[in-house]
Amino acid sequence: MKKVNYEFRDKLNTVLGGFAHNYCYQCGACVGDCPAHRFLPEFNPRKIMLQAIYGLEEDLLGPDSLIWNCTNCYNCYERCPQEVHPIEVIIALKNMTREKGTQSPTVENILQRVNEKGVTVISTEMIKKRRAELGLPEYKLEGKEEIEKIMNS
């Protein structure tokens, strides 16, 4: 039997900076317009909120967690009558996976690229050529040391 995990609940409140999800009354208004749910019925923001309330850590933060299928569309944010903002709860859960090492590999890639380059897209010769063809100046980023300092603080 699964048990309520109070420690997890406290931690989620801290990461989220609140406990809006505790006001979820399971109405399902967030489900109808959720595009991830439409194309993958197992993904269900109402259920994710229930799991968060129970503190079902394994389901939510494990390597097979469904949270990574959220498209970040903000429809649930708009629809929820309780201002739970399910998307923000999902993002807080994603933040929590990093400590466990179960985060999406893309998260680390993006953080690393910003740390190294200040941007997420690596410039290629083809794009340099296109910029020249279009009469655009060469792309350059200044102040990279500021970004590096923030990233490594």
Added chain:
Amino acid sequence: MQLMPFWGCMIPLKYPQMESAVRFTMEKLNVDLIDDNRLSCCPDPIYFKAGDKMKWLILAARNISIAEEKGLDLITMCSGCTATLCEVNHHLKEDASLKKEVNKKLKEIGREYKGTVEVRHLVTVLRDDIGLKKIRDSVKVPLEDVKVAIHYGCHLLKPSAIMKVEDPLTPTILAELIKATGAVPVDHKEYLMCCGKACKDVDISLNMTRAVFESVEESGADCLGLICPTCFDSFDIGQLRISRHFQKDFQIPVIYYFQLLALAQGATIEKVGIPYHKIMPKSFIEKLQPEPIMA
């Protein structure tokens, strides 16, 4: 009018044709773009925010503080940048203790976030500051034959309490702006669908984009018009993937709004980088520019 453009990563480093189109249109509308090379990644509202929310806030606040230095509003051309920068600007303006925490970190690099400028997507500047009339007056070759199905994308409009553009269920901003170029906006049923870029399960993204393509085909539109390089990525190069996956050859050209506007203002096909698009049927190019324009 002076604005500070926030190009982000995708536009200058992957789709520079969008930058070229924006620069062309702004010149025609007498808007001065005051560039600043210190602006970094917004940072990304999906994976960066999911990885480290505090650093996400700090780096976004750093970008905003650069615009504050010059007293200019920070203007985005990508929905992702809009999401990050509008949201962070909103939270830091509302929450004094969060602002204090962020400023403590910014101080280490000699910066401060004050909360004195606005962040907005360029299309809202077109609608609210420049106005449809001026846009219509700037058009030299109305794109009368071009039927455009609109893809709004998610982050121009939502969360509506923060973005304050208009009701995300009944938006009209892009239809109005398309009409101003002389082109014809066409209704289609999936116009509010997400581009699917952020899902881990590729089947979800593929099915989402397919739903949009089928909806555009059904509508009889000539192309899909949008305002975000990430959505563009899903629909242009993404179309090759979808055609292969579902064994159905979609041929729906995808166009960034400012490319349409620039063409209507007299830019050449080359100037706005139309030849760089993966899906670009010749018949559509002929509709965009029936008479070749001398550069």
